[in-house]
Amino acid sequence: MNDKLPEGPLAPVICVVGARPNYMKVAPIIRAFASHSPPIRTLLVHTGQHYDPAMKDRLFTDLELPDPDVNLAVGSGTHAVQTAEVMKRFEPIIEQYGARAVLVVGDVNSTLACALVAAKRHIPVVHVESGLRSNDRRMPEEINRILTDQISDVLYTTERTAHANLEREGIPAGRAVFVGNVMIDSLRASLAKAVPAAELLAAAGLDPQRIAGGYGVVTLHRPSNVDDVRTLGPLIDALRQIGTKLPLIFALHPRTRSSLERFGMLDRLDTPGFLILPPQGYLEMLGLMSDATMVLTDSGGIQEETTALGVPCLTIRENTERPITVEQGTNTLVGIDPRAVIAAADNVLAGHGKAGCVPENWDGKTADRIASHLSAWLLEHEAAQAVET
Template identity: 75%
Template structure:
């Protein structure tokens, strides 16, 4: 079978894990609203396989149901990447592909990009050029390799071009369009669920946060899988909670390790409000009303900057430096003292003011649709000659 896609073939759009959904929702809307419409095929790899949470996200973000679910499930990085590749290639055989569009930096992103590149199908990477400089992070490896084999690289900040240029990627493949995560935030902020309602529905008294609260999320293996690090972080958060109630939306992996490492007693205090993982609209509501957010999430660094909420990032590096340089984000690492000092500063002064970076305006997906349509038409006209 020929690997050259017909003009009538769809742009295959790939999602695999929760952050992908927030990035893909505005892209699919922009493609559907573009004139002419850009036909798409939405493929869910099943890398993130919490059925209830998936259903909630698709409903909250008004995403169309996936056309195809590869149902890959969990596994090591190698197993998961290989399984996505095995199951994704027959999708191209059956449906063709005008291009394959991937977002972010999860295993599904790299796996589907590899399949497309080897079939000589254009690879489009949204959120290109972000670098932490830490190759120990599997996401960093996924970012670097996906960018190398992509034909079009859409960036969220201008500095990403410098990273890509250093890696030998031609500037004409790179296009600064803004941040589709912020498109989703802008589109959904009015629908956000207020914090007091979230607490009430979880069985907590909303009066506990009437004088303010902070939000905590933590899920990265380097933070939650190492007993010494998790002990230090939970101890620091426990101290912060003495001055400000902390709403802790707890990842299952984090909860399991807190119990395994004997730290659960630190959370059994009036300062902690422990919740299960929250839906997107709930998290936006929690962040919007918070005095401070403490996290190791990349996406929340961006969202807090857009919301103007001070963020302390419990990591030694970030692939989103613009949130520190222009936004409300402060890197505190995993030092208990740095976390305590950072929180004390925010509570005393209100924290960094920051501003929304360039083109974080809610229109990034429309810019992608316009550019991609023009690029594909030029490419297909040239191939037809």
């Protein structure tokens, strides 16, 4: 923790990261705030919700994200324990440094926890990536999204359909601002530095010639897909069948590996169709996806990244909170029926994968729009508060 921030006339905007997807969203915002005229002073807080020191350092370097000013080091736990622990450790940070606003991104537990602390202390809450809905409340992320939006003062959206969701939930239209997708800012800024798939395979001791004719990328990590043997087993078998037609680079998430070991199914990955890699850094995943024939995933962020890259994406879920990737982009929602997954992959291999288009305002300039709007909003809000007092 830094003992003291650079001197400034105003308290900082506290920017919160808690898990890997948050880094890609906050990195361009921090840069845009620093380059804005006048600069917007920030305090970067890492809650440590998902914390692997090696991966954290790698991602921060890849994204040119400064080291956190504060690390709460919360670690893992049940949803209730983790959310409560973030709240307990975050409130003293506000007391120590003050806050013009608390900016949270996405839908992880840290997002809701820090938003709750700020709202109860009457500090403006700024939510980046507001209004996304899967309409599946069995997903903990859906609960986090809904509740964070309800207590936010400024809601920045990635797609215009999000505004209908917010309006339906009774949130005044004036709070929501369509700015675009800040994750795509990171993607566009980093694409030239992406690590090619062949280089990654060679470093892992795998033969790059195995992907000379094309390859797919697989990521699976959602509890609904990997925690139940009745779901995971058939999905792995479906992927094995696809792997007989197209080599699949499988970036194996620790949760998925643990489930495969627990179910006695890890040996099912021992097949020529799979090239198994450990979890990858941001530039490595970007390189894998950018040259892939297709991506098979249950990740929300990857749905957006593949749409921006123009790569067909098969989402192994029953729903998505990012419908624009299906309606305009390259994403196909295939569900979890193994036969549907195989059929969708065959469709791509037959040359019928979605071409799609890049959605409006996914142009690499979203963070600049956020900085411009928020700077003006804060001045207006603070002037109104001064009049009231």
